Amino acid sequence: GNYPNPFNPETTISYSVKEPGRVRLEIYNIKGQLVRTLVDEEHLTGNYKLSFDGKDNRGRSVASGVYLLRMRAPGYQKRAKMVLLR
Template sequence: MPPTYRGDIIFINDGQQYGSFNDMKTNFIEWANYFPNNKVGYHYGFPADEFWWSTINDPAKTIGQELISSIPNLYSLYWVDFSITKIFPITVTNIIAQNTLPSNFSLMQNYPNPFNPSTVISYQISEISKVSLVIYDILGKEVATLVNEEKNAGIYNVNFSAKSLTSGVYLYRLLVVSKSGIFTQTKKMMLTK
């Protein structure tokens, strides 16, 4: 186990040494329990584990749903296949550990980056707010609106598929309007085909 930390640190466990799904699940739950005050993320489905996950009809969904229902402070969950391009993000849009509502507004770097054809964009809001998450090309032309609605305080993960777009640099912009004021943040991401 890694050293003990507390605070706004996101731990990622991407071990590839599991002899079975139960071994992996047990290890992931141990990480969650070891860091109860932190957000924990996981990567699973690596080639080293293929001998057991390939026996499952839909391993990304089957394993992912089981992990989502088992891990209390889960922040992110990614299915990674042989090419490390197939992503299985959490389908529930706000996974919040008890008593760990965000204390500020923040837009995180998308993962993976560079990506092809999909990526996950995460953001957090500290109070009920009107939220807009928009994708732009490098010239500033809007190419997609991912979120445009009121949201409660929480941490959100949004899956973005760029199958119809060409390779290049894209921008994503979070705009939050709340009682506290207006927050905006923009980040870059790279689509490679």
């Protein structure tokens, strides 16, 4: 999940990896369009944290609204809603 939520200007995302392998963390807008790829790399088992600064893959600030955080890892998928209030 992420904290704080709602957030402005950034939020911290915490996640756990139960099996070593490729992990993808992506943020989508309410229309289902990819906004940002935060992680796409191999991970070892463990707990991780990273920040989302409210910017897209091109470094542009995104609008206020609801965003979907999607995590995919070996044997695991999760979705969570995040709200950005500018």
